[in-house]
Amino acid sequence: MSEIKKKIQSILPGGDWNPLYDTSYLPPEGSDVVIVGGGVLGLSVAYWLKKLEKPRGAIRVLVVERDHTYSRASTVLSVGGIRQQFSVPENVQLSLFSVDFLRNINEYLAVADDPPLDIQFNPSGYLLLASEKGAAIMENNVKVQRQEGAKVCLMSPEQLRNKFPWINTEGVALASYGMEHEGWFDPWCLLQGLRRKVQSMGVLFCRGEVTRFVSSSNLMKTASGEEVNLKRIHEVHVKIDQSLEYQPVECAIVVNAAGAWSGQVAELAGIGNGPPGTLQGTKLPVELRKRYVYLWHCPQGPGLETPFVIDPSGTYFRREGLGHNYLGGCSPTEEEEPDPGNLEVDHDFFQDRVWPPLAQRVPAFETLKVRSAWAGYYDYNTFDQNGVVGPHPLVINMYFATGFSGHGLQQAPAVGRAVAEMVLEGHFQTINLSSFLFSRFYSGEKVQEHNII
Amino acid sequence: MSPQIEACSAVSAFRVSVNTQEARIKRQQKASPTKARDGIADTHPLGVGKDRTLQAQRLLSHPPQSLHLVAPVWNGGTRGIGGLSRVVAPEGNQKKGRSLLQFLADRFYDVEALRDHLLRKQVSKVHQKNRPFNHINQRYGPYVAGAYFILKQGGAVRFQGREWIRPNQRGHFSLDFLKLQAVPVEAVDASGCAINYQGLDSLLALKELQSLWLQRCPHVDDWCLSRLHPLASSLQELSLAGCPRVSERGLACLHHLWNLRRLDISDLPAVSSPGLTRILVEEMLPSCEVLGADWAQGLKLGPEEQPRDTAGPTPA
Numbered sequence: 001m002s003e004i005k006k007k008i009q010s011i012l013p014g015g016d017w018n019p020l021y022d023t024s025y026l027p028p029e030g031s032d033v034v035i036v037g038g039g040v041l042g043l044s045v046a047y048w049l050k051k052l053e054k055p056r057g058a059i060r061v062l063v064v065e066r067d068h069t070y071s072r073a074s075t076v077l078s079v080g081g082i083r084q085q086f087s088v089p090e091n092v093q094l095s096l097f098s099v100d101f102l103r104n105i106n107e108y109l110a111v112a113d114d115p116p117l118d119i120q121f122n123p124s125g126y127l128l129l130a131s132e133k134g135a136a137i138m139e140n141n142v143k144v145q146r147q148e149g150a151k152v153c154l155m156s157p158e159q160l161r162n163k164f165p166w167i168n169t170e171g172v173a174l175a176s177y178g179m180e181h182e183g184w185f186d187p188w189c190l191l192q193g194l195r196r197k198v199q200s201m202g203v204l205f206c207r208g209e210v211t212r213f214v215s216s217s218n219l220m221k222t223a224s225g226e227e228v229n230l231k232r233i234h235e236v237h238v239k240i241d242q243s244l245e246y247q248p249v250e251c252a253i254v255v256n257a258a259g260a261w262s263g264q265v266a267e268l269a270g271i272g273n274g275p276p277g278t279l280q281g282t283k284l285p286v287e288l289r290k291r292y293v294y295l296w297h298c299p300q301g302p303g304l305e306t307p308f309v310i311d312p313s314g315t316y317f318r319r320e321g322l323g324h325n326y327l328g329g330c331s332p333t334e335e336e337e338p339d340p341g342n343l344e345v346d347h348d349f350f351q352d353r354v355w356p357p358l359a360q361r362v363p364a365f366e367t368l369k370v371r372s373a374w375a376g377y378y379d380y381n382t383f384d385q386n387g388v389v390g391p392h393p394l395v396i397n398m399y400f401a402t403g404f405s406g407h408g409l410q411q412a413p414a415v416g417r418a419v420a421e422m423v424l425e426g427h428f429q430t431i432n433l434s435s436f437l438f439s440r441f442y443s444g445e446k447v448q449e450h451n452i453i
Numbered sequence: 454m455s456p457q458i459e460a461c462s463a464v465s466a467f468r469v470s471v472n473t474q475e476a477r478i479k480r481q482q483k484a485s486p487t488k489a490r491d492g493i494a495d496t497h498p499l500g501v502g503k504d505r506t507l508q509a510q511r512l513l514s515h516p517p518q519s520l521h522l523v524a525p526v527w528n529g530g531t532r533g534i535g536g537l538s539r540v541v542a543p544e545g546n547q548k549k550g551r552s553l554l555q556f557l558a559d560r561f562y563d564v565e566a567l568r569d570h571l572l573r574k575q576v577s578k579v580h581q582k583n584r585p586f587n588h589i590n591q592r593y594g595p596y597v598a599g600a601y602f603i604l605k606q607g608g609a610v611r612f613q614g615r616e617w618i619r620p621n622q623r624g625h626f627s628l629d630f631l632k633l634q635a636v637p638v639e640a641v642d643a644s645g646c647a648i649n650y651q652g653l654d655s656l657l658a659l660k661e662l663q664s665l666w667l668q669r670c671p672h673v674d675d676w677c678l679s680r681l682h683p684l685a686s687s688l689q690e691l692s693l694a695g696c697p698r699v700s701e702r703g704l705a706c707l708h709h710l711w712n713l714r715r716l717d718i719s720d721l722p723a724v725s726s727p728g729l730t731r732i733l734v735e736e737m738l739p740s741c742e743v744l745g746a747d748w749a750q751g752l753k754l755g756p757e758e759q760p761r762d763t764a765g766p767t768p769a
Contacts, residue, residue: 103650103676107576112568113555122702123679179709180679183702304701304733305708322701322729 027206027238030250031062033423034236035257036210036265038065040075040187040409041401042257043194044416047109050201052420057202062249064238066209072343074259075191075409077376079293079327081184081308081318082410083126084150085176087141087450088386091407092148093431094414099181101413102190109197117193121185124319125178127164127307129361134312135174137450142176151180166302166362167309177307184308184318187409211246212237213254213269215395229280231395233269253423255399260288260340260377262402269395279394282442286388286403288340289380293329294350298368301326313357325371330354331406338375345373380405384446389415390422390437399423400438579672582606583652594634595658599641601630602655608643612636613661637661644668644692650677657683664690668717671696675703682709692717694745699723701730708737719745 033049035042046061053059070076082102084095101108106116130138138154145152154176157169199205214235221227233254239246258265266272266284274280301324308318317328330353332338338346350370359366381388381403388403401419404411414431421429428434435447557564582605590598600610600618604626609619612633617640620626638659648656649672656662662684667673673696681688688710693699700723707716716738724730735743 110572112558112565112572120700120702121675123675123706124702125706179682183679304705304737322726322733 025207025240026245026247027062027064027208027249028060028204029247030060031204032059032251033061033253033255034210034249034251035061035063035255036236037256037258037262037402038063038195038205039070039073039257039259040191040194040412041259041404041415042255043191043198044412045255045257045401045419046198046203046416047194047201048417048420049423050198050203052417052424061203062206062251063198063203064206064208064210064236066207066241068207068241070191072377074377074379076188077293077374078187078409079184079318079329080187080409081126081182083178083182083308084145084148085126085128085141085152085178085182087137087144088447089144089148090431090433090435090447091386091411091449092145092150094411094433095407096149096181097414097417097431098411102185105190105193109193111197111200114196117189119185119189119193121183122319123180123183124305125180125182125307127178127309128176129172129310129312130174130176131171131312132173138174138176141450150178152176152178164302164305166364168361168363170360171312182308190409190412206238208238208240208247210236210265210268211239214248215270228394231270233395233397253397253399255401255419255423256284257401259402259408260286260379262286262379262400266398266400269392269398271392271395271398279439279442282438284388284400284403284438285382285441286379287382289378289405290338290340290343290375291329291331291378291406292338292345292349292373292375293327294354294370294373295320295325295327296368296370297323297325298365299324300364300367302362302364309361311357311361315354315357315361317358317362326365326368328354328358330357340377343375343377345375347373378406379403379408383441384448386447386449387411387415387436388438389418389433390428392438393442579647579649580651582647583649585651585654590658593631595660596636596638597631597634599655599659600638602652603641603643603646606643606646606648606652608641608646608648610638610642611640613639617642640664640666642666643670646670647672648677649673650680653677653680657681660684661687663687666690666692667696668692669695672698674698675700675706678703679706681707685709685711688713690715693721694719695721697722701725701733704730704734705737707734710738711740713738713741715742715744717744 035046042063042065046063049059049061067073082095082099084092084099086092086095102119102121105119109117128138142152142154154174155163156174157172160167160169160172160175213233214237215231215233217229217231219227220230234250235248236251236254237246237248254269256262256265256269263284263286266286272281272283302319304319304322306319306326308316310316313330315328315330317326319325320327330349332349332353336349336353338349347370350373355365355368379402385405386403387405387408388400390399392398392400399419399422401415402408404415408415415433418428418431418433421427435445440447554564554568558568559565586598586601586605589601596612600612603610604618604620607620607624609617610630611617612630613636615633615636618626618630639661641656641659641662641664643656644666645668648667648670656665657680660683665681665684665688673693675698678693678699681691689712691707691710691713692715694717699718699721704718704724707713716734718724718727718731718734721727731743731745735741
């Protein structure tokens with residue numbers, strides 16, 4: 001009897017009438033925007049697209065994510081810090097907007113009947129230390145940051161010792177301390193909040209992998225008379241997890257938010273197929289880089305007021321919770337880059353590269369015990385370690401939101417809004433990210449940060 | 454994919470969403486939180502070696518408040534390991550807590566829109582209460598503007614060398630203090646007021662504030678505490694007793710207030726381990742007397758009950 005009831009219910013309007021087989025796991029046959037990658041950047045783009053669209057419900061958005069447990073996603077493996085202490089003004093603006101978003105997250109991401117989000121923000125600030133050589137650069141950076149509205153103060157070694165007696169200020173000439181809007185939070189909570197809000201706004205999710213783009217080309221002439229081959233993606237082939245089945249999804253716009261794997265997705269779209277040195281031959285320079293994070297316990301370590309400390313040698317650490325646990329790590333140099341094939345942790349790296357500078361900077365860390373460690377990927381932009389945002393000049397309906405090399409999480413809400421504005425309006429409205437467009441890889445204009453972690 | 458939705462919207466002007474795909478999916482999602490929703494795992498996989506204790510430490514220690522107009526029902530869905538990732542209440546509580554409004558909102562777009570509108574009105578009411586009084590600031594100066602702001606919210610102010618000024622039962626207060634333009638405000642009692650992050654703008658202009666009481670303020674949270682550092686040179690007494698949103702993470706930024714002599718952090722429901730937090734705060738502010746946040750907490754313990762001692766081994 002229940003079978004008959006189900007059949008009748010599916011035939012009535014509102015049911016999913018499919019007499020042959022159940023296709024609910026497949027993505028729809030057509031979608032206005034397909035977002036490749038369901039991490040924090042992809043979901044942020046989806047959220048802002050649905051928020052800024054006019055009229056409501058006008059755009060169908062599909063988010064394709066192949067790793068439904070997010071086991072390798074950079075978002076959830078991130079240390080979760082957010083700072084405004086950058087040297088590029090756009091980065092400062094992006095962070096300020098994102099911190100505003102996080103502060104009002106329960107107004108932005110409110111879903112009726114669901115409990116409010118608690119992203120567990122620690123407003124303890126970032127403390128960047130600079131040696132003699134870096135002091136002038138740091139002063140310049142602080143000037144830029146203050147102009148954009150960040151609350152940063154400069155401290156001398158004397159003031160540093162007064163405020164944080166556990167620091168050894170040997171070799172430190174200047175320090176910049178973020179007083180407000182800086183700290184760290186729980187990225188998993190942000191991801192979940194975005195996910196449930198975006199689902200309630202009607203965004204469709206698909207568990208699958210993008211394996212092919214079907215595009216068409218047009219040979220066109222620019223104003224100056226030279227010929228360019230413009231491509232337009234018409235279909236995205238989404239292969240379902242653990243199956244050979246794929247669904248061709250007709251789309252108008254593709255957003256590449258695949259994080260560390262964006263380079264591979266761009267190659268599928270034909271970006272970079274051409275003679276090197278030309279615009280066709282310019283690949284998306286985003287590749288996987290593995291970074292380690294270690295969690296240790298040190299009962300004599302710095303107290304509750306510990307900010308996120310970044311040493312001039314590149315080593316960083318922050319407090320985690322109330323129990324004298326600390327998280328930290330270091331960025332390896334180009335020569336010692338680990339193999340990104342897997343997410344195995346190299347504990348010798350801690351012994352050789354992370355612990356000595358830590359123990360030198362904070363003498364209490366000479367006696368510490370590593371409790372745990374994990375590894376995550378950076379979507380590392382080998383060109384200038386800053387993000388790529390906006391459309392590709394030749395594949396005209398692919399938009400990028402990737403390549404942030406370790407600060408994607410902290411800029412995700414703002415970047416999502418920028419990409420959504422680009423898609424809906426055609427130009428950036430709140431924050432001008434024209435210097436982050438793809439064309440800089442061809443023209444060679446680097447947007448370089450002066451301190452990268 | 455959803456011709457049914459278009460058909461339905463064309464059918465009735467009343468926009469009943471009784472059997473549409475959307476509403477059914479919504480109801481299914483609410484009723485079965487344990488099923489993987491479109492492929493999302495409900496608990497954090499921790500498959501790559503991330504410490505399980507990290508996730509366990511992140512517990513919401515206060516009952517979450519749902520955004521609905523009926524009396525808040527403790528959902529019970531956000532406690533426990535991996536609690537943050539389970540943002541939907543389990544089925545049992547859901548059935549008990551569902552009110553008529555929720556039932557209707559699930560089925561009718563209009564009721565849903567009405568409910569959203571009412572919730573947004575609540576939020577904007579708080580914003581309205583925290584608006585800055587720029588015209589008073591320009592005319593009378595920051596001290597008078599700050600005092601006016603506090604009195605309007607229902608708090609009390611004390612100027613240097615004067616008595617406390619409080620609004621009466623009906624919220625009226627005398628405007629005598631308008632002539633005290635050059636007299637700094639020494640103490641502010643904003644207990645129970647709806648002051649929030651924006652509202653602190655008016656307070657931070659009071660450069661010689663010595664004593665600030667923010668007891669039981671429902672919108673004062675960790676972000677607000679991080680804003681208090683401009684008052685570091687003058688603030689000597691701060692009370693945060695009973696604020697439901699202040700946690701130990703916000704208390705960490707009280708470190709800037711080096712002149713603080715009395716700090717009251719009793720009865721903070723969002724702090725996960727009050728005893729340990731109190732010890733860490735005492736270490737952080739050595740010249741300050743820290744009150745509260747120990748096992749007393751206003752409860753009457755029987756003689757056989759042990760005090761909750763989360764201090765562990767004495768830190769150095």
